[in-house]
Amino acid sequence: MALVIEIMENTDATGFKLYDLTLWAGGFDNTKITDTSTLVLEVEYDGDTYTYTTPTGLYTDMGINGTYINLCGTALNSYFTVTPDKLYNGTTQLNSAYFPDGYYEITLYVTYDAVAEEDYSHQGFLAENYMMASKLPLTIDIDNFDYEENRLQFLCIALLRAATWAADLGRQTEFEEITTKVNDFLDARSINEIWSA
């Protein structure tokens, strides 16, 4: 058995959904997590590691009980929503309201049936960039059509999609170069940040 997680950022960047896709041998049994403090979520962003930290702890916040069929709930597509205000590096909160666009590595740890399990996921969180790019294409002057500008605007949207895949593949360098290009492009067209401004 191997722990398998999936992450999906909310389109408004206020959180991400954590899914548990693990094939739990014999079915998930929450009593096999004898030490609930072994369930740990870490988020690496911009060179720092943030840990899910609340007074009650991750196990309790996820509501894990005997009815659960995986770590996240009673259905295969159950998920747990993680918000940035619960993630701390020491006393520093990742963010109070939204996940800044960028490259993230998210790791879940748990000791289940006396075996330490972990899985991690590379993610490109680009909700704000996608929102900004959705303003494209800008108004087109059909009488003075600028073909070069038009194709660059469509290219920008395609580059964003490629950046997401770069993060999926763990290719952080390419992710950062491509998103820098996209941001330069949006800035040059006065498409401003929406929630991080």
Added chain:
Amino acid sequence: MTWDTVKIHDLLTDFKTLTVKMAWALSRRLSLAQPIDGYLDDFYFMCNATFAIEEGSSNFEDVDFDYLYSIYTKMLVRHNRYKGLNIPAHHDAH
């Protein structure tokens, strides 16, 4: 060829990898003010095909995956041919 879930996953990874390399090369070329004409159609095709495999692989049959694989190999050859043009070697390590 029979395309099982493992092979389809590998194909999707290949498509993503090549698309990312093309995007990276395109952004480099734009930064260097070099022409991108030779890349654009291939890049758009790869984006669309990757998205289609990722979001709807159940819509494809083995013969479709055979076709996509043959296209992928052609795109890979063309990318390797393009990327050598005009870009100094130290700019294109991938």
